[in-house]
Amino acid sequence: MTPRENLVAELIGDINEHGWLRTDMVSQAGVVLLAVLIGLTAYYLLKPRITRDNSRWQWFGQGVIRLIFPLVALTVTKLGTVLVGLFYPAAPLRLIGVADVLLLAMVNISVLAYLLRHVFNEAPWVGRWERRIAALIWLAYALHVVGVLPEIADALDDISFHLGHQRISVLTILQGLASVGATLLVAMWLSRLAERWLMRAEMLDTSLRVMLTKVIQSLLVVIAILVALPLVGIDPTVLSVFGGALGVGLGLGLQKIASNYVSGFIILLDRSVRLGDLVQIGDRQGVISRLTSRYIVLKSLDGTESLVPNDTLVTSTVVNQSYTDRKVWIKMPFTVGYESDLEAVMQLLVKATEGLDRVVQDPKPFPYLDGFGDSSVNVSVGFWIKDPENGQGSLKSEINLRVWRLFKEHGINIPYNRLDVVHFKPSNKLASDGNLTGYAPPAPADEG
Template structure:
């Protein structure tokens, strides 16, 4: 056993020494490259190219200061242009100095190559190429909405392009790959980490752009119902993001066989631990498929009354008249009793109870109440408003008034209040009284005194 341990330690030591020697060799190569670059950098024709670059940058800064306000004023006058054109103009306006600098430096390079040797503008060509690469990367990464992800992809892509232009890409890749470790057939290194961040960042950004564009088109399609719009958008998001993750992992070089086994084991564990979450997800799919609830519907669930604002994967957003937003789990909408005021149509019938004095003619009361209700805005005149006697109370004849509306999203309490107010005005105008309970109280001591 001791012999095996010594052989293992010897093998590990040899591997570590080999990796150290490789890193040192790469470091020496980079140092030699930078030394040669520095030696050539201090030559006179390189120094004046640096001076030209500084002058061109100052001129670009001056042009932006002079032309920037005029360009912004011209942009402000483009009121009828589409939003995407305005966004492009805004991005261009933000990068005016870089655009002027790239245009000036390449114009200078073209002139110098026509009148002198190419070596006299070699450094300017490198600087111009790097500046143009930075500008192209900046415009390309504007599609990424996440600030962190945008910066990560922007600087990663520009570093890659810069190393490639300077001829230092292969040594840099070797250096990053040397800092890592191997697990089975898979090697993990800094190079793999950088590649995975950049590739996954680009793919996720493209997936987000395509899903946002597709979702906008689906939402503006009048032939697709709101519930099917949500279902299509959710399905596209899952498919596109899943494809982006799959191709990103494949591009990095990770074997998905072991990942599939691991994800299966994790899925079983999550299935037991997250039953409620899975139940809400499945309930959300059922709601979208059977179209029982859709955005814009007015529902009542327990004490909650409002309209559907959005259908989520786990919950439904319900906004009430007082501005509160309730996030109701999808499972509660499947298993509980829900009143959908606008499921098959928008017609809603409302009931109002009131009472009048026994001295008032019930026929007149019914006629006046119906006329008063039909004179209120939002009350339908195409559907009959009815008024019935429902009982003889202790101090009043009790009635029920029934009327119809088609806009429950406008509120129910306010329309009931308006009808009550119309009844009050109509009864006051026609001398119809609304009785209220009255009690006569006698004191016992006063009663005995009266008898004596």
Template sequence: MQNHILSHMLAGIVRDYGQPVMIWQAGTLLGTLLVAWLLARLVRHKLDSHRRARHEAVRFGAESLHKALFPLLGGVLVWVAETVLDDYMSTSLLELALVPLIGIALIYILFFIARRVFGRTGQAHAWLSIAERIVSVAVWIGMVVTVLGIQDEVLRWMASVRFRIGTAHMTLLSLTTGLMWVCATLIFALWLGSAYEDRVMRAHSVDANLRVVLARVGRALLVLAALLISFSLVGIDITVLGVFGGALGVGLGFGLQKIASNYVSGFIILIDRSLRIGDTINVSGLQGMVTEIRTRYTTVRGLDGIETLIPNEKLITDVVQNHSSYLTRGYAKAAVQIAYTSDLERAMALLVEAARGVERVLEEPAPAAYLVGFGTDGINLELGFWVEEAAKGTTGTRSTVNRNIWRLFNEHGISIPYARRDVHLVGSLPAILGSAVEIAQDPAIDAAHGTAADSSNSGTGLARDASTGA
């Protein structure tokens, strides 16, 4: 085994060590790596200026691609140099340098694909980091095996390990190869689906719900096609999927009917556009804004900031109140009462002025003041105005308008009346005072007061105040 290892790459390094050809190879390697570093820096600068306009998930995945530029370009240039110089001198050092360059580039490219596929939010999840470590270890083991030249022995050993799965006879090599094909086709399909989803979601000329439907259906079809292709490459008969499909249908009919109903309801909501992201809805007493519509559930953020996951079936079968509409403006009112002695026309003009310049209050239609009626204590006025994006709430806007009304009325002498009540005494004053004295001196009334005092302290205080006043 040792002689075989030394007859491969390491044997060439040992043979050329101390020879002038090693200096030429080292100079060629350093030159190609310097050119690769300059090219990688130039390409990275171009990609940086392009990715600034992209969303976070794309930038998150592009970081790994940038790290792969130098080893990838270096590997290509070293391979070109090795091919050109192979007819003139020994290229053992260049051949050895190709292994880590291509291996490291492969690691970062796989990282780029994984982060583009699974890092949709622009964050590295724990399981994604674990998968990247596994890929790194596997690639480094492959590089070591290649450098030592024992890849043929490893492959023969894997082919000699045989076992059975059901009625199929398999080897460790065939199983590993099949799993690699399945993973590769699935990841490639998910990558294509991710790029397709990015392109569809940026098509602002298409309705938002329709974009979500097209993106998810497209990704599902790509994954299905990848599974069928990978099964064919591995050698699995696709016709056996008919039995699996029948069993899956039975399972959906019994145990998974709720889940299937939620998925179907989700597509119905997205297709008929009955709900949109940003709508303020009320369902089963829960009021909030729709922040996300998934195929299984819809996320609603309540007025307290807590997000609730509502199954899509509930949004189809229950009564849903949608407080939003295609017209985002809403009508608001501010009621006020002025004294009969105030200038009516001036007060109505001040009401209109109070609504002007307030944030989210529309100038067209313009605010208008109305005389609603004549009340007991004053004249009832009302200010009507239109608020932009009323689904976000109108309380703050109405509060600002009311404060402006209070300030303008105080500045221009418009008074807001207090409630007044007139008390008329029937009979002469001496007769009324005499009746009060008789009531205070009556023992039966005092006893009644004492009983009331036992049951209510407030009643005692009132009775004593009345007796003292008498």
């Protein structure tokens, strides 16, 4: 086994042999110190500008802020390496090399933390795993600096097996997982950027924006996998080995998932339902608040959210109250006494719906004489509302209150059932023997 480069041991040996005051060593220390100062200066100067409310970098948030110092400092050390190399071409630049490794580790940790936070929407688990991943990255770079990492890599590469004509080792698998994970993170981050841009494109239909976002996400994931495999020396044609197994899986246990996925694209393409539509699916009614590749989120008017599989919308009847027109017709019934002026009642019903923002005035609300009951005249008023997704309860309550006030002001009687209870005191004879013979009820009171 060939000896590995141990930057720390070589740096310590170089200092012990030649001391700190050698000109090339002083130059390297100056470059490192200058890099730290410039990095910190850039950090404190740029941080307020990035965190401003109207900054174009605000969406990148803490990811860019954490990246400023190590990236600027690393750039300075790289430039310093070139300059010191011009003046001292034969000198080993080990001090700058160690600084480069440390700064590069900080850059990698900052980039990875930024990608994780933005891809997974600041999920609670990201903070915990971020620290663990940072510790692994520091460990890997520490092993690299002391020259142990290459030996570990050789040992992992010796453990191998063959898949067809392809040699696969443990090292290859780990490199493949790391490459696929990194490329997938980048792909998902790019899809988030595309989603953010598309959702701001108001000239496009909402469903079209969602569909384009899903297509871009799927394409980026496929491209990421195809790019990652050759990076570790795996022929992408090896995936054909798993094609048959995947086909069997789709034909058996995964066909429902595949059906939901395909149905999601069908829904987005034919625009049968869109974000914000008020729909009824079976006994569930609500507003579509989210469209995903596997299901839709149906938010009812009481705040309850139902996850409805996409294939349910394709294979069953969906009542879409917002398909061609978002307006919904509402008819509210009332009863009035026979002595009421019906023409005045009709005008008052229409007046009760005037001046309400949610009630459409073109076409205007219309009153109806529905029929004649046993003790009342049945009337109603019908009108269109422009925002059915906000519910009907509060609007009906307000109109009922207006009708009540208007009827009271104009003396319109609202009939209601009344039960009269007559209480009498039984005679002494009835109280003693319980005999009802000869009992006559009291005469009713005079009316009026």
